[in-house]
Amino acid sequence: MAKDDAVHAEGLVKTFGDVRALDGLDLVVPRGQVVGLLGPNGSGKTTTVRILATLLKATEGVAYVNGFDVVKQADQVRHSIGLTGQYAAVDEFLTGRENLKMFGDLYHLTPGYVRERSEELLEWFDLVEAADRPAKTYSGGMRRRLDLASSLIAKPSILFLDEPTTGLDPRSRLGLWGVIESLVSEGTTVLLTTQYLEEADKLANDIVVIDHGRVIAHGTAEKLKDQIGGDRLEVTVDDPKRIPDAQLALAPVFGGESLVTESTISGPVSGGSTILVDAIRSLDSSHIEIADIALRRPTLDDVFLALTGHGAEDETQVPTKSRGRRGRR
């Protein structure tokens, strides 16, 4: 039943003028789970979150959040959710504590509760010392933590995290992951959008890959990796000009299409470690110098490449491509 899920969306379509940002997207987030919405820039991740968070009306389709219709019961939806966007949306001239108080007041919570909850969140997010400083003086990681704390003030059961770690340094990213894991262990449902495949791999039970406003794959990280086959061989050559030759030399080794990025070729292989020997022998007989060679499990990046034909952070070609495709549909 649609209303039992934390999030249930069916056939979402959103057009902006000529651009079809969402093209019949279905999405289910069961209660207590973390679902990662994965896709390149412009694939419709943010549009999806904005529709679910009542910020945008879908052109077609229906969506329920916490069992409430996002259009007809927007206020109930807003009471159920916390939203943290890509841009730490806090008032930078107010202190951390003042920001939390303002958002608590706007959720219409009693002053006593807001005070208690604020103190707890400041402690939890390691912001006690900075609590009375304007957010302007915070580091990027601290601001993001304050932003997340602000969306937790009313204890929402569903949290939308739209690229929560974009632009953060690795240490802050790790810290934020810890916070998200803690929230999930307490039963919060999370819909997470990200461009970082590592992030989805680490946090999400279930991954939904979208491109051009449609779901193109869905499953656990392991299942998605299996989908594109077993191990992958990755060869970096010394001289990028020799890539075509290397491709030719490796063709018999690869069991499928290979991908080239700068001076690296990677492709699916089967047959265990002897494949390494075969590859080296083949490259050697073509007199190609190898800078690095490795056999590894596929990453979600490989999944993405295999599914979409372009990389996860490959943004420039997306809009033109979608336009071309639409014309033919």
Place this chain on the structure above:
Amino acid sequence: MTSQLLPPLRSSNPEAMKRPLLGWTLHDSIVIARSTILASFRIPEALFFQLIQPVIFVLLFAYVFGGAIPIPGAEPGTAADASLYRQYLMPGIFGQTVAFAAAASTVGLAEAMQKGIIDRYRALPMSQSAALIGNTFANALRQILVLTVLSITGYIVGWRIDAGILNAVYAYLLLLLFAYTVTWVGAYIGLSVPNTETANTAGLIWIFPLTFLSNAFVPLDGLPGFLKVFAAYNPISSLVLATRELFGNPTGYPPGAETGYWSLNNPILYTILTCGIAIAIFAPLAVRKYRRASRR
């Protein structure tokens, strides 16, 4: 921080407040206005320049144009004429200053939009018009401070309140009403422009012709025909004329003279009317923009 689980959050379950007597819109507007005012005091430099700008205008106009612009009632070029011009000038500066309050609103909202704060507000179960009501109200309230500093400066250069305290209070209230009105126009522009850079210019561009094509600094008589008509119906002219009358300052007209325009014969009524109409148009437009707003 490492990637290990943090201790569970122990605070009790959220307690919702009872709906206040006057509804959530008022409550939420006050919350926003409070935060906006608090925030503006956190940037003392910005506040300083906001206050110093009209003061510079007073000094510039009083000492550069004073004497060059003849005001009926004194011999041109004399000391009495220069002093009369300062009396005449101050309400003009008041009018110009409150008109510029719109720009702060434009820039503030464009910034809030760009930074995603409006998105956050819109995802909260708060009143959908409160963010704008609170913001415009805070901007208008800030004008009290600006008008105070300006009045003190005026006093130093020789401006006087000559028609009683009660009339002066009416004059200040009229100025605040005007400030509140233009902040709604400013809010609408702020929500319509694509970014803060545009907001900086778009917020000001319409105010300049509006203030200079008025009686704020010069009597209307010198203007050519069609500009004179525009200036006569320009609400800044009626505002400035109304405050001149209420402060007991020279109006630029001989006592009891007909101005030839209804708007200037009934400046208080005309000002209140135009403010009411402008709010009735721009407040709903701005709220509509806000409800459809998206971070750009």
